[in-house]
Amino acid sequence: MSMLELRNLPSVERVLNSTALESAVHSFGRNGVVDLTREALTAARGKVMSGEPAPTAEDVAHQVLKLIGELAAPSPRPVINATGVIIHTNLGRAPLSEAAMWAAQAAAFGYSDLEIDLGTGRRGSRQAHLQSLLRRITGAEAALVVNNNASALLLGLSALAAGREVVVARGEAVEIGGGFRIPDVLRQSGCTLVDVGTTNRTYVRDYADAISDDTAAFLKAHASNFRIEGFTAEVNERDLADLGDGAGIPVLHDIGSGALLPTERYGLAHEPTPQESIAAGVGLVFFSGDKLLGGPQAGIVVGKSDLVQRLERHPLARAVRIDKMSLASLTATLVHYVYGDAETEIPVWRMISADPDTVHARALSWSDAVNSAKSGKTSVLPSRAAIGGGSLPGETLPSWTLSVAPQNGASPESVLAALRSQPTPVIARIEDDTVRLDPRTVLPDQDETVLRALISVMDQASLS
Numbered sequence: 001m002s003m004l005e006l007r008n009l010p011s012v013e014r015v016l017n018s019t020a021l022e023s024a025v026h027s028f029g030r031n032g033v034v035d036l037t038r039e040a041l042t043a044a045r046g047k048v049m050s051g052e053p054a055p056t057a058e059d060v061a062h063q064v065l066k067l068i069g070e071l072a073a074p075s076p077r078p079v080i081n082a083t084g085v086i087i088h089t090n091l092g093r094a095p096l097s098e099a100a101m102w103a104a105q106a107a108a109f110g111y112s113d114l115e116i117d118l119g120t121g122r123r124g125s126r127q128a129h130l131q132s133l134l135r136r137i138t139g140a141e142a143a144l145v146v147n148n149n150a151s152a153l154l155l156g157l158s159a160l161a162a163g164r165e166v167v168v169a170r171g172e173a174v175e176i177g178g179g180f181r182i183p184d185v186l187r188q189s190g191c192t193l194v195d196v197g198t199t200n201r202t203y204v205r206d207y208a209d210a211i212s213d214d215t216a217a218f219l220k221a222h223a224s225n226f227r228i229e230g231f232t233a234e235v236n237e238r239d240l241a242d243l244g245d246g247a248g249i250p251v252l253h254d255i256g257s258g259a260l261l262p263t264e265r266y267g268l269a270h271e272p273t274p275q276e277s278i279a280a281g282v283g284l285v286f287f288s289g290d291k292l293l294g295g296p297q298a299g300i301v302v303g304k305s306d307l308v309q310r311l312e313r314h315p316l317a318r319a320v321r322i323d324k325m326s327l328a329s330l331t332a333t334l335v336h337y338v339y340g341d342a343e344t345e346i347p348v349w350r351m352i353s354a355d356p357d358t359v360h361a362r363a364l365s366w367s368d369a370v371n372s373a374k375s376g377k378t379s380v381l382p383s384r385a386a387i388g389g390g391s392l393p394g395e396t397l398p399s400w401t402l403s404v405a406p407q408n409g410a411s412p413e414s415v416l417a418a419l420r421s422q423p424t425p426v427i428a429r430i431e432d433d434t435v436r437l438d439p440r441t442v443l444p445d446q447d448e449t450v451l452r453a454l455i456s457v458m459d460q461a462s463l464s
């Protein structure tokens, strides 16, 4: 029967001639539409073989339009972060400030003086402006910016320590996530890891005892995403830098997040800053552009000139070079720190510094709007917002959430899924069996969209 049915499959030609595909052939080109028609017919043939009736030419044409729609869909798609996790790695980490966004757009859209000195007309450095900002902000002698912090470390270790030993405390041979492990990066850079101390305690004498003729560096890595509590001891940067100075061994410090503002000002634990590492005499400090710094993806290295120069001259520097859009938006982000308006202009810091009362008022206004539009039950409950992005593990900020109790036996998971399937997906979370939306991480102009999504989802839930 299915063999007979196969003969009823429309030909490529008939599908192409269907009115539904007229404008697609115009805008997408005949060849492209032919390819997609073949794909759609192959899929249809499979279905017919498994017993389904043959589709009409119009059916296949609509399938082709769907395939075109999928191909042309923007990706990544914008979503609304209502999770209360400020630096959400799966949602693209830090949203940019308006100035940083425009800077990236300007760099992307036209030509720029990326590598030309406008004074002399000769070749210039793409890093020059960024370097002067970073020196001013961190107090370092020199700076270099690359693709991300993982590549910055790979470059640093390759340039300074390939074929030699790097001393790391056992408690700092960590995995950051996303497949990034300090011991693996060391191996990949051609270094030998010499681990010292114990998981919970390491002393200066442990580092001192490990020094050999082959020691190229001491590496300190910030345990960004976990915390060891209790009977612990670690060596601070200053003591390690002093030990290194005596032996001609530089300290490399991977601080991860790169907070340029003091986190303790916002009731959070202290996150190490590049400024204090530099002041402690560390050789090189490594950090990310898109975590607490609040800018684009980038890896930033600041420190002593002779060390930074060795990184600049290493062949890997070219392989992990920063692109012009990230460079432009990172520059604009750093200008906020120089101007002193980081807390109001950079979204990550605006979210961290948001007053709980303001978050509460916003959650209440959402709840009022939803409850008056719908029979649905929402309430406003106290909650905690997290920093995320492997920064400040376990540290939270007092916040407020809109709590959506699922209707008619719908599971909280199904409400989360319905929110994700909205035209602009809304990402929420589950707490105590209710769906929670935290206004703290929702951008100021997104309230309308959140409300539209909520009302639509609650309509669906009460219909079913």
Ligand SMILES: *Cc1c(COP(=O)(O)O)cnc(C)c1O
Pocket (backbone or CB within 6 Å): 148, 149, 150, 151, 176, 180, 221, 222, 223, 224, 254, 255, 256, 257, 287, 288, 289, 298, 299, 389, 390
């Ligand atoms: C996040 C992190 C990295 C990786 O930084 P990317 O910019 O994501 O490459 C490296 N080290 C530490 C300590 C981190 O927290």
